[in-house]
Amino acid sequence: MKALDEIDFRILKKLSSNARTPLKDLSAHAYLTTPAVSARLDKLEKEGYIKGYHAEIDLEKMGYIVKAFIMITVEPEDREKFTDFVKGEPNVIECHHITGPYSMLMQVVFTTTSALDEFLGRLQVFGKTETQVVFSTIMENRSVVL
Numbered sequence: 257m258k259a260l261d262e263i264d265f266r267i268l269k270k271l272s273s274n275a276r277t278p279l280k281d282l283s284a285h286a287y288l289t290t291p292a293v294s295a296r297l298d299k300l301e302k303e304g305y306i307k308g309y310h311a312e313i314d315l316e317k318m319g320y321i322v323k324a325f326i327m328i329t330v331e332p333e334d335r336e337k338f339t340d341f342v343k344g345e346p347n348v349i350e351c352h353h354i355t356g357p358y359s360m361l362m363q364v365v366f367t368t369t370s371a372l373d374e375f376l377g378r379l380q381v382f383g384k385t386e387t388q389v390v391f392s393t394i395m396e397n398r399s400v401v402l
Contacts, residue, residue: 260305263288267296268305270397275309318345320365322372323390327358329383338382347375358386 266286283293298304329337350363366372
C-alpha cells in the first residue's frame with residue numbers, strides 16, 4: 257500500500273468534514289480535475305482508507321433518549337457467543353474489547369430506561385456488568401483532525 261500524499265490528505269480532510277462534498281468541490285480543494293479526484297477516491301476506497309460514507313442521525317430526535325456505556329467481563333470461552341449476541345442487537349452502537357477489570361465496553365441507546373433494563377438482564381448471562389447512563393453529551397464522536 258502506497259503512502260498517502262498531501263492531495264490524498266486534502267481529499268480525506270474535506271470528506272471527513274462533509275461526506276456529501278460534491279466531486280466538483282473536492283476537485284477545487286485538491287487542485288485536480290474531477291476525473292483525477294474520482295480516481296483518487298477509488299484508490300482510497302480500494303485501499304481501505306475510506307470505509308464508507310455516512311449520514312449523522314440525531315438519535316434523540318429519533319426517540320433514543322437513553323444513552324449508556326456498559327462494561328462487561330466476558331470469559332474467553334464465551335466471547336464468540338457474546339460477539340454474535342452483540343452484533344444482533346440494534347441498540348448496541350459500539351463494542352470494544354478493552355484492557356482492565358472488564359473485557360468489553362459497549363455504547364448503547366434506548367428509547368426508555370426499562371428497555372435498557374431489559375437488555376441488561378439479557379446481557380448479564382455473559383458476565384458481570386457495570387453501567388453508566390449519560391446525562392448529557394459535551395462532544396459527539398468526531399474524526400481525527402488530518
